[in-house]
Amino acid sequence: MSFNNHVVITPQLVADHGLKLDEYQKILKLIGRAPTYTELGIFSAMWNEHCSYKSSKKWLRTLPTTGQLVIQGPGENAGVVDIGDGQAVVFKMESHNHPSYIEPYQGAATGVGGILRDVFTMGARPVAVMNALRFGAPEHEKTRHLVSGVVAGIGGYGNSFGVPTVGGEVEFDARYNGNILVNAFAAGLADTDKIFYSKARGVGQPVVYLGAKTGRDGVGGATMASAEFGDEIEEKRPTVQVGDPFTEKRLLEACLELMATGAVIAIQDMGAAGLTSSSVEMGAKGDLGIELDLDQVPTREDGMTPYEMMLSESQERMLMVLHPEKEAEARAVFDKWELDFATVGRTTDDLRFRVLWKGEEVANLPIKDLGDQAPEYDRPWSVPGMPRPLDPDDIPQMDLADALLRLLASPALSSRRWVYEQYDTLIQGNTVQRPGGDAGVIRVEGHATKALAFSSDVTPRYCEADPYEGGKQAVAECWRNLTATGADPIAATDNLNFGNPERPEIMGQLVHAIKGIGEACRALHFPIVSGNVSLYNETNGRGIMPTPTIGGVGLIPDWSKMARAAFAAEGEAILLFGAPDWWGTHLGQSVYLAQLFGRRDGTPPPVDLDHERKVGDLVRILIRDGVATAVHDLSDGGLAVGLAEMAMASGIGATINQLDGGDPIPLFFGEDQGRYLVTMQRDALETFYDEVYPYAGVFAPWIGNTGGTTLTLGEARPVPLTELRAAYEGWFPEYMKGEIS
Amino acid sequence: MKAAVVVFPGLNRDRDMIAALTKIGGEAPAVVWHKDAEFPKVDLIVIPGGFSYGDYLRAGAIAARSPLMETIRARAAQGVRVLGVCNGFQILTEAQLLPGVLMRNASLRFVCREVKLKVENAATDFTRGYSAGQIIRCPVAHHDGNYFADAETLARVEGNGQVAFRYAEGTNPNGSINDIAGVFSADRNVLGLMPHPENLIEAAHGGTDGRALFSALLQLAA
Numbered sequence: 001m002s003f004n005n006h007v008v009i010t011p012q013l014v015a016d017h018g019l020k021l022d023e024y025q026k027i028l029k030l031i032g033r034a035p036t037y038t039e040l041g042i043f044s045a046m047w048n049e050h051c052s053y054k055s056s057k058k059w060l061r062t063l064p065t066t067g068q069l070v071i072q073g074p075g076e077n078a079g080v081v082d083i084g085d086g087q088a089v090v091f092k093m094e095s096h097n098h099p100s101y102i103e104p105y106q107g108a109a110t111g112v113g114g115i116l117r118d119v120f121t122m123g124a125r126p127v128a129v130m131n132a133l134r135f136g137a138p139e140h141e142k143t144r145h146l147v148s149g150v151v152a153g154i155g156g157y158g159n160s161f162g163v164p165t166v167g168g169e170v171e172f173d174a175r176y177n178g179n180i181l182v183n184a185f186a187a188g189l190a191d192t193d194k195i196f197y198s199k200a201r202g203v204g205q206p207v208v209y210l211g212a213k214t215g216r217d218g219v220g221g222a223t224m225a226s227a228e229f230g231d232e233i234e235e236k237r238p239t240v241q242v243g244d245p246f247t248e249k250r251l252l253e254a255c256l257e258l259m260a261t262g263a264v265i266a267i268q269d270m271g272a273a274g275l276t277s278s279s280v281e282m283g284a285k286g287d288l289g290i291e292l293d294l295d296q297v298p299t300r301e302d303g304m305t306p307y308e309m310m311l312s313e314s315q316e317r318m319l320m321v322l323h324p325e326k327e328a329e330a331r332a333v334f335d336k337w338e339l340d341f342a343t344v345g346r347t348t349d350d351l352r353f354r355v356l357w358k359g360e361e362v363a364n365l366p367i368k369d370l371g372d373q374a375p376e377y378d379r380p381w382s383v384p385g386m387p388r389p390l391d392p393d394d395i396p397q398m399d400l401a402d403a404l405l406r407l408l409a410s411p412a413l414s415s416r417r418w419v420y421e422q423y424d425t426l427i428q429g430n431t432v433q434r435p436g437g438d439a440g441v442i443r444v445e446g447h448a449t450k451a452l453a454f455s456s457d458v459t460p461r462y463c464e465a466d467p468y469e470g471g472k473q474a475v476a477e478c479w480r481n482l483t484a485t486g487a488d489p490i491a492a493t494d495n496l497n498f499g500n501p502e503r504p505e506i507m508g509q510l511v512h513a514i515k516g517i518g519e520a521c522r523a524l525h526f527p528i529v530s531g532n533v534s535l536y537n538e539t540n541g542r543g544i545m546p547t548p549t550i551g552g553v554g555l556i557p558d559w560s561k562m563a564r565a566a567f568a569a570e571g572e573a574i575l576l577f578g579a580p581d582w583w584g585t586h587l588g589q590s591v592y593l594a595q596l597f598g599r600r601d602g603t604p605p606p607v608d609l610d611h612e613r614k615v616g617d618l619v620r621i622l623i624r625d626g627v628a629t630a631v632h633d634l635s636d637g638g639l640a641v642g643l644a645e646m647a648m649a650s651g652i653g654a655t656i657n658q659l660d661g662g663d664p665i666p667l668f669f670g671e672d673q674g675r676y677l678v679t680m681q682r683d684a685l686e687t688f689y690d691e692v693y694p695y696a697g698v699f700a701p702w703i704g705n706t707g708g709t710t711l712t713l714g715e716a717r718p719v720p721l722t723e724l725r726a727a728y729e730g731w732f733p734e735y736m737k738g739e740i741s
Numbered sequence: 742m743k744a745a746v747v748v749f750p751g752l753n754r755d756r757d758m759i760a761a762l763t764k765i766g767g768e769a770p771a772v773v774w775h776k777d778a779e780f781p782k783v784d785l786i787v788i789p790g791g792f793s794y795g796d797y798l799r800a801g802a803i804a805a806r807s808p809l810m811e812t813i814r815a816r817a818a819q820g821v822r823v824l825g826v827c828n829g830f831q832i833l834t835e836a837q838l839l840p841g842v843l844m845r846n847a848s849l850r851f852v853c854r855e856v857k858l859k860v861e862n863a864a865t866d867f868t869r870g871y872s873a874g875q876i877i878r879c880p881v882a883h884h885d886g887n888y889f890a891d892a893e894t895l896a897r898v899e900g901n902g903q904v905a906f907r908y909a910e911g912t913n914p915n916g917s918i919n920d921i922a923g924v925f926s927a928d929r930n931v932l933g934l935m936p937h938p939e940n941l942i943e944a945a946h947g948g949t950d951g952r953a954l955f956s957a958l959l960q961l962a963a
Contacts, residue, residue, distance in 0.1 A: 162753025246795025
């Protein structure tokens with residue numbers, strides 16, 4: 001096997017590595033000579049958008065990342081938040097968009113694998129996952145294949161690994177035809193005094209490789225994920241990694257056992273850009289150099305070049321710095337789990353990243369410039385143009401009951417049961433709210449009453465129309481969904497999916513969305529503790545809708561008092577909390593207009609953050625006091641869809657009054673923000689209106705009652721629950737069978 | 742009664758099973774790693790669910806051929822009760838400690854949902870906490886739960902009262918022949934079932950229908 005580390009670096013070779021000419025000039029200046037071939041690969045791996053955040057860093061810094069409960073904010077493998085009693089929740093969301101489009105099963109599976117590793121790398125046992133998925137139009141030729149592959153891949157990995165999927169999102173829109181989004185969230189539990197970090201300490205300490213062997217899969221994956229797609233996309237298939245959940249499960253158990261021995265000084269999983277980024281990260285953070293001897297790296301096949309080894313994204317691998325005196329103990333743990341264990345290098349005091357292969361030094365680079373001092377851009381951005389508000393005289397009409405049924409049977413709002421039944425939602429025995437409600441909830445094992453709530457949210461329609469309001473809304477809806485269970489929202493992670501940041505209008509979307517997210521997070525005391533940015537989600541020059549997914553975590557002191565969306569009983573009062581004095585009529589950018597009339601006009605509903613907080617805090621108190629018997633947040637599809645969901649989940653109908661004189665369409669389908677449906681027993685109403693309401697400063701009209709087997713919205717035709725359910729449950733399975741397009 | 746939970750690499754419902762046995766029996770079961778030299782003396786051996794060895798050859802196939810299974814086979818022959826749930830059931834059929842096989846679900850997809858089970862034979866150590874014909878709720882979570890046996894085996898299993906549970910009220914989630922969800926060995930001391938009674942034992946699970954299986958076993962005198 002011949003490998004020439006000293007090939008002539010041509011402009012074409014530089015471009016093939018996704019590096020811009022000025023970036024290459026920067027490399028020349030930094031090292032004072034032409035890089036070797038391996039070095040060029042290392043730079044491309046570290047300086048690409050995916051690993052360096054070079055376009056977004058300036059703006060990410062503006063997000064609130066601290067708080068009373070925050071133990072670790074962004075910059076580590078995952079965020080860490082205190083949940084009391086010496087325990088912490090460790091969580092993050094990360095995208096695997098590009099690979100999942102190219103190879104849906106493996107792309108999605110390894111996305112789940114990667115995020116789980118991020119969590120257990122920090123010493124936490126994963127307890128919940130969610131997945132926010134966005135696909136192209138249902139009628140697009142690839143959509144069915146992609147849905148089927150992505151869902152099977154997520155299930156195949158998570159189910160085998162053994163973690164419950166408790167929530168997520170599935171959406172369809174033609175703007176994702178060429179770039180689907182797979183955003184995977186994972187959360188784990190750890191003791192606050194046993195959190196592990198990636199910062200190496202001590203000179204001359206062994207750098208140890210653990211887990212699966214290194215193969216040629218995924219070489220150049222991170223660079224691929226930092227470029228747009230063209231027509232040659234199929235050629236990129238070899239850059240997608242292959243997942244092995246069985247190895248990941250063993251790696252989890254082995255890592256947790258190893259951590260318990262006290263042998264681990266620093267740990268970093270090998271994710272994007274594998275061995276390169278994990279070693280650079282550990283060294284750069286610890287102000288240490290790293291020397292790697294590639295002859296010691298366990299490989300899956302013979303004849304791998306140093307270039308391939310440094311850029312491989314083979315899955316289920318970890319790098320650690322260990323206490324040398326505990327090496328034998330550590331090796332025994334990995335022998336038990338039949339995983340590879342090899343000392344592949346050591347820490348040094350010279351701040352260089354040196355790579356040896358067959359006696360040759362194939363790379364020798366300044367470690368800080370590769371890592372935490374990578375390039376950063378202040379890319380030009382333009383102020384997004386704002387749509388005109390919807391003309392109140394231009395509201396298309398439809399029979400209300402028909403509109404509701406058609407919306408429930410639409411790709412946007414139909415039941416996702418076909419998807420979430422392929423995920424194990426019960427494993428570990430702690431799930432107390434499964435997917436399908438406002439948020440997934442799991443008990444905290446070992447604690448009598450405590451639970452954690454999880455929700456993932458964003459409304460790309462709103463973000464496209466107004467990135468700033470859309471960013472705010474994504475945070476507010478996540479906060480609201482957690483609140484609707486009775487949880488205190490404690491912190492969030494963000495997964496920012498956008499198009500090509502080199503275009504000022506896309507950069508403008510990113511900048512404004514981050515501003516909106518930051519403002520909402522500050523107002524709601526909901527810090528961002530981890531996250532991921534996925535740019536270049538474009539095909540042939542057309543970008544996706546701006547999609548800043550927010551994954552939030554809430555803390556429930558006593559799960560026996562949490563609220564669910566299903567109506568609790570017949571004959572209860574239904575109140576609309578947080579309504580403006582006309583109940584809400586905002587139809588701009590609504591699902592009603594988009595799904596039933598193909599219209600994407602108007603401004604998105606604005607979010608009043610002070611109001612949001614006031615309403616949410618009141619609803620939470622009513623849940624904990626046992627006054628609220630069922631709670632559901634209002635979002636896509638407004639009041640009508642919210643009521644239908646509560647009715648279908650319980651099998652109990654409802655009758656809703658109607659405001660005099662108004663057009664019922666905006667009243668029932670408007671998507672005004674900051675609203676909840678809350679039910680109460682009739683005899684609790686008087687106390688509420690007499691003793692709480694006068695001081696609450698929140699409008700909460702009594703709009704109807706539960707009962708019966710139909711849903712009656714004002715003067716509209718009563719719709720039997722069986723008819724609602726048939727519409728709601730029918731679309732997804734029929735679509736996947738190919739019976740509808 | 743003393744219980745042991747067996748752990749092969751890749752099993753992942755061991756923690757659920759240990760929690761259920763501990764909460765119901767008031768005592769933690771022994772946990773036996775597949776390579777442990779000693780197998781404790783117990784009255785009940787439980788093989789929990791998961792994906793032993795990744796289910797990479799066929800579900801349960803590799804674990805069924807591991808040395809530990811020979812010990813379990815010998816104990817079963819001595820009359821020790823053996824319970825296999827989900828992957829544990831698959832392992833027991835692969836080891837031929839139970840009749841029939843478990844094929845890929847008819848939908849070809851993993852399925853996690855709640856189903857109804859009819860208790861077919863309540864006259865065993867495992868099922869005596871239920872009454873014959875009783876309908877209970879129970880969750881399933883599997884990719885390969887489609888029970889099948891050739892006509893002769895099926896006739897024997899049915900005729901001999903070896904069907905423990907059947908999916909009821911049209912809830913068969915996987916295409917199992919005769920809606921079979923769980924079967925006994927001919928001696929009734931080995932039970933395998935696809936559903937997860939260990940995930941329906943307390944209020945937090947939304948029901949306790951799975952509890953009677955474990956409480957009946959754990960209350961037996963050794």
